[in-house]
Amino acid sequence: MRKKVIAGNWKMNLNLSDSIKLVSQIKNGLSENDNVDVIVCPPFTSLETVYTLVKDSPVKLGAQNVHFEKSGAFTGEISTEMLKSVGCEYAIVGHSERRTIFNESDETINKKNKAVLTDGLKLIFCVGETLDEREKGITQKVIETQIKGGLAGINENDLKNIIIAYEPVWAIGTGKTASPEQAQEIHKFIRSLIEKLYSASASNDLVIQYGGSVKPNNAVELLSQEDIDGALVGGACLDSASFLEIIKAAY
Ligand code: 13P
Numbered sequence: 001m002r003k004k005v006i007a008g009n010w011k012m013n014l015n016l017s018d019s020i021k022l023v024s025q026i027k028n029g030l031s032e033n034d035n036v037d038v039i040v041c042p043p044f045t046s047l048e049t050v051y052t053l054v055k056d057s058p059v060k061l062g063a064q065n066v067h068f069e070k071s072g073a074f075t076g077e078i079s080t081e082m083l084k085s086v087g088c089e090y091a092i093v094g095h096s097e098r099r100t101i102f103n104e105s106d107e108t109i110n111k112k113n114k115a116v117l118t119d120g121l122k123l124i125f126c127v128g129e130t131l132d133e134r135e136k137g138i139t140q141k142v143i144e145t146q147i148k149g150g151l152a153g154i155n156e157n158d159l160k161n162i163i164i165a166y167e168p169v170w171a172i173g174t175g176k177t178a179s180p181e182q183a184q185e186i187h188k189f190i191r192s193l194i195e196k197l198y199s200a201s202a203s204n205d206l207v208i209q210y211g212g213s214v215k216p217n218n219a220v221e222l223l224s225q226e227d228i229d230g231a232l233v234g235g236a237c238l239d240s241a242s243f244l245e246i247i248k249a250a251y
Helices: 016-029 044-054 080-085 096-101 106-118 131-135 139-150 156-161 180-197 200-205 216-223 240-249
Strands: 004-009 036-041 059-063 090-093 122-127 162-166 207-211 230-233
Touching (some): 090 106, 106 122, 106 139, 139 180, 162 180, 180 207, 180 216, 216 230
Parallel strands (some): 036 059, 059 090, 162 207
């Protein structure tokens, strides 16, 4: 049985005091449950403080981005070591907003993925097609290219530290969720691709999250699909009641 993993990607939202408020509400509203892992991914500026609030709780901490170099003249960038030093356990890489707004290629994403895993963080690796790609009927081809590119040179041992998040770009922040059947179809495709690239056991153990307008009113149905093992939540994770309801949907 794969454990469900619900992660909140706060994106560029919430200053320090709002971060403290949100994470405290999440922590206090969580009921004990061993079947679900909960991860919060605040902006860099809130990571250290949020860590002090979650470190004795089941809530884990993730970063929204990371650079692949270890240190040096990379103005504005943050290294894996820096993330670890403030209590981060996870890093999100390959988010569609990074791919499109910040022009991150599969090659850059691959370097980041490798840095994350080599340096002992866990990875939330995002993939997903645009509306145009879906309408052209090339969704699976796009996902395959992103996965092969992002995981190039990464061996099976590291897969236990990887979550793949399927986030169709057309469903992000739009209120348009993929139907449970559409999401399940791609999750199953991803699992079979991982079996082809690695092994049946690696594919069977892989946690695949769905992301894209996950809300309390669609979470139960999405999370009950065979190959959907969790959610990467954007907008709805900024409201503690909604995020807690999505977490409960995974129980
Ligand atoms: P929304 O839940 O706001 O659609 O965002 C999803 C997302 O991009 C999470 O990484």
